[in-house]
Amino acid sequence: MNLFGYLPIHKIMGSLILSYFVLIVAAKTDSGRLKIFGRMLAFTLWIIAAYLAAMSYYMQVSGLDYFYSSGGQKIHCMKGMWK
Numbered sequence: 402m403n404l405f406g407y408l409p410i411h412k413i414m415g416s417l418i419l420s421y422f423v424l425i426v427a428a429k430t431d432s433g434r435l436k437i438f439g440r441m442l443a444f445t446l447w448i449i450a451a452y453l454a455a456m457s458y459y460m461q462v463s464g465l466d467y468f469y470s471s472g473g474q475k476i477h478c479m480k481g482m483w484k
Contacts, residue, residue, distance in 0.1 A: 409453040416453070420446035 420443040427439020 409457045413450045413453045413457075416446045416450040420444075420450075 423439050423443045423446065427436050427443070430436055430439070
């Protein structure tokens, strides 16, 4: 099991929480265009959250790691720290 596949959970939760507040603000506005923009923005945040969840699942299943590129070389800036 790859622990680093769970890292996007903070980004997923942040995106969903932000979309909730965007929907609240969009519901309280009187402007029709602003409501439509708020709903579109919330929908985009949901798409981003779903994409991050799918990529996290893919990384868990495939065994990929955030710190390695496709060639197997470390790309993290502090690569000597984990030897």
